[in-house]
């Protein structure tokens with residue numbers, strides 16, 4: 001399995017996703033500031049991977065703290081969380097991870113400083129293991145929804161690279177293929193950062209899953225021509241009513257899927273569900289730098305001085321979503337009820 005990120009004795013090691021697919025290189029972050037930078041610059045990206053990276057960044061920050069008592073260590077923890085919390089605003093997994101690490105601190109705050117540090121490192125490692133187990137469970141739930149044979153479409157990269165391993169949307173596809181289904185994947189190239197062309201294609205090819213990269217703008221005509229059996233994508237944040245924030249361009253794929261009677265599935269861990277946000281209007285959308293639009297592979301492609309808008313995500317209203325697949329099961333509309341119901345049934349990772 002591709003190691004998107006891992007805890008090592010030298011620091012947190014990441015595969016550099018900005019260099020893929022032509023170079024497979026690794027970067028080791030030795031402190032929390034480097035982890036924050038790695039998240040901001042998208043060396044690591046994808047909501048669940050951002051969550052685990054944040055947890056490990058907090059762990060390494062706390063480990064390096066010179067605080068001599070729990071109160072001073074908590075002060076450092078809060079500062080580290082503030083820095084890491086400012087990296088990317090849309091993926092709620094980042095804030096989920098920060099919350100979980102702070103909660104862990106609370107449960108061990110009565111222990112010695114070395115013991116607290118050890119507990120936080122262990123918690124971050126546990127989150128990595130849980131993320132993979134959660135993706136595999138999601139895969140089992142979602143595989144049965146995939147067609148027995150034919151083409152599925154995905155947008156962006158919701159694969160092993162976007163998680164601690166196995167993937168959400170690509171986890172569903174992997175599990176379907178492992179169960180004997182004969183699938184071919186159409187991967188939207190996903191302008192402007194090209195997560196589909198660079199990352200989804202790279203990791204599916206490594207697994208021997210037949211893949212064709214298509215321009216984002218061709219997805220609609222492919223569906224109209226009857227070439228797509230299902231769409232499956234990941235998500236950065238799902239509101240309580242089932243509105244789904246995901247990579248820019250997902251909304252138009254979903255609308256076109258409904259128009260063409262193609263099921264549109266979203267696969268995401270329960271840590272992506274934000275029950276505190278009632279609907280998509282409350283989801284913050286990250287605006288990324290103009291350079292991602294004005295330059296392609298280092299070459300300027302737009303005239304000097306032209307206006308640029310570069311929203312990284314959009315919101316797909318719940319009415320376009322056929323089902324939301326989590327590690328806890330398959331939720332269907334009305335999502336207020338089905339997602340709230342899943343809240344009461346967490347997966348027991350110790351037993352799984």
Ligand code: MRU
Pocket residue numbers: 045046047048091155156157158159162163167168169195233234235236246247248312
């Ligand atoms: O900007 P990115 O590459 O972090 O955006 C990633 C996506 O939009 C993914 O689809 C989403 O995070 C789900 S990843 C399992």
